Amino acid sequence: MTSYPGPRDLPPGSPDAPGTPGVSGASGSGRGALNLALLRDRNDAAVLRAVRSAAENGTSRVELANRTGLTAQAISKITARLLAEGLLTEAGRERVAGQTGKPRTLLRLVPQARVALGAELGRHELRLIQVDLTGAVTAQTRTPIDPDGEPGPVLDRLAAQVRELTARHGADRVLGLGLACPGPLDTRDGILHQVTGMPRWHGLPLRDAVQARTDLPVLVEKNTTAAVLSRLGPENRAFVYLGDGVGAGLVLGGRVQRGARTNAGEFGHQCLDPAGPRCACGARGCLEAICLAALRAGRTAEAATALALGVTNLVRLLDVEEITLGGPTLLADPTPYETAIRTELATRLPDPAWQPVTLTRATPLAIPQGAAALALGRLFD
Ligand SMILES: [Zn+2]
Incomplete structure (x- = not known):
């Protein structure tokens, strides 16, 4: 559900x-x-x-x-x-x-009375899905992206795919497009800020640029925040992402958390080692930098331990009761991460039996589905 x-x-x-x-x-x-x-x-x-x-x-x-x-x-x-x-x-x-x-x-x-669209803009791929009013996926496309390239052609392609998917529906039957992308970004004005690994996208007014190309209401959201909204769960939960970057989406007390500048959940940039490897954000020893360096060297266990430390910090700080694990790197080989997280939680929480944390796996489409759910919200919320 x-x-x-x-x-x-x-x-x-x-x-x-x-x-x-x-x-x-x-x-x-x-x-x-x-x-x-x-x-x-x-x-x-x-x-x-x-x-x-x-x-x-x-x-x-x-x-x-x-x-x-x-x-x-x-x-x-x-x-x-x-x-x-x-x-x-x-x-x-x-x-x-x-x-x-x-x-x-x-x-x-x-x-099938209305449709909504959800897109996930990643550093290497653009995914677009169409959902019906129940949130079920009825069509999807995938397009590779060059992260060093100009945004314009990518957005033109997205607009062309949107037109293709929605051509058979009247304009009034398409609720809108939810667009999830890597942070940092400001969802209030839909502007991207220093997205790691996508230099030419910095400062792009993404929402307005896509709205102008598609003539649809566009809702921009951070990818991890979209993902945490894609499914039902307990009132205090997090979505943790490991792919080209590391991030988290948060629901606390039943409400999604975006922070003062809509930028909460930069989980990957918590410092685990001030003398650690340089991160793409400019700082040293971020969880993301440690994970990605370990993965590049083929040391999955080390990446899993770093992620598990971050997750344990998150649980201790926010007392969430469910963690959904997602992102292409993690979903391609989830067991070492789940094992490491269970081990760290069992050894670092003061009373793990009193503070149990459920681990679940996200579906590969959690991010675009969460984005589409934002567009569905125009009818249901
Ligand atoms: Zn960083």
Whole structure:
């Protein structure tokens, strides 16, 4: 099951983020009309969320009123609108045990009614996926990238692939594009800052550049933050990435954490050894530098131990209860990393039995799926 970010989890500055209403179907002029439209969207979203999380065979209007706290009259109006828009469909009837009267009509989500796109911009590859309303992947493409090359041609290619994937859907059926990329970046203005290993991308206004090329609402997010939002999990959890770099995405108290400049989770640049190897960030002995140097020398066990120390620091600092491990390097050979992390947690936590940490493996598409979930949030949050 896939979980989706809540309203406050949308990247700040995104079209639907709180305080920046804009393109979510608001109509009419003036503050009053805007507020009414926003309220309508919010109630529609609450109903859509309730339908999405209901049993597969559907849910009744009575149940929807109970789950959302909206009146029967409001539910009747909203479901009529969502049926007319093709987002919901009637899916048979159910008779409730012990109740007389006519059986209740069941409503179900129409997964293919809208699509959302999610892209992962990596240092060597661009991945683009299309998902339906349930978050299921319905199409995907992969394109190699030259990290030393100019961004323009890569973005042109991304726009061409977006057009290709969405050509058979009307423009109004495409919710938007979530774009996950390596940090550091500022998700508020969608600008990249000194991305390790991609010198020509520094200072690029990525969101605006992609929006101009695709005519879609674009939500930019750090790759690890997108990944931690790609699935349901406990309220305090982290996603840890090992690929061309090392990073983490954080959910604490049920809320995604981005920090003051939307740059939390630069986990790979914690210093493990002030006299260690020089890192691409300029500092010495960063976890990322130690891991990548060990991997280049073929010393996987050493890389695994460094990552495990970082993960143990993370658990001690933030008391997370679940760590999802992802990234191409780690997923290609997960066992040494999982073993090292279990060993370090068992030996370095003061009471590991009282503070258990679950380790899970991410799917290879966790990052683009998390990015697509941000675009789906335009409808559900
Ligand atoms: Zn560093």
